[in-house]
Amino acid sequence: MEYLNINRILDTNIKQMAVTELKKDTLEEYMGFEDLIVVFSSTTCKACTRLKPYLYELDKKYEVVILDATKLIKSNKFIPGGIQYYPTIGYFHNGYFIKELTQLDIQNKTIE
Numbered sequence: 001m002e003y004l005n006i007n008r009i010l011d012t013n014i015k016q017m018a019v020t021e022l023k024k025d026t027l028e029e030y031m032g033f034e035d036l037i038v039v040f041s042s043t044t045c046k047a048c049t050r051l052k053p054y055l056y057e058l059d060k061k062y063e064v065v066i067l068d069a070t071k072l073i074k075s076n077k078f079i080p081g082g083i084q085y086y087p088t089i090g091y092f093h094n095g096y097f098i099k100e101l102t103q104l105d106i107q108n109k110t111i112e
Contacts, residue, residue: 019055022067027075031095033063037111038090040069040079045086047103054106062111 020030030036039055041048055064069076069083076083079090080097089101091111105111 019064019066022065022072022075025072025074027065027067027072027078030063030065031078031092033092034094035062036092037062037064037101037106038075038078038092039064039066040076040083040086040088040090041066042070042086043068048087051087051103051106058106058109058111 027038030038037055037058039048039051052066055066058064067075069086069088078092078097079088079100087103089103089106091098091101101111
């Protein structure tokens with residue numbers, strides 16, 4: 001009897017979505033992704049902490065980057081008008097800023 005290796009099928013057929021928490025100010029390295037969501041947060045932001053589990057539930061086509069905007073200042077330039085509150089969530093397509101998202105957009109998975 002031949003057994004099917006389900007793990008091998010899953011590995012080849014399902015794209016793993018990346019959620020990256022930046023430790024260095026290198027956001028520009030992620031701007032080449034087709035669909036990128038950037039969460040500009042602060043370590044003291046409770047709403048940012050509550051939002052994090054929802055980021056892992058988004059469609060697999062999105063790459064997600066979380067960064068502490070109070071420490072990684074250079075990355076703040078990617079949001080037109082700057083960071084006014086936390087979390088500020090930006091949606092980028094092929095390196096271009098498309099729009100700012102709300103926490104409800106993330107929770108309801110209504111990105112585009």
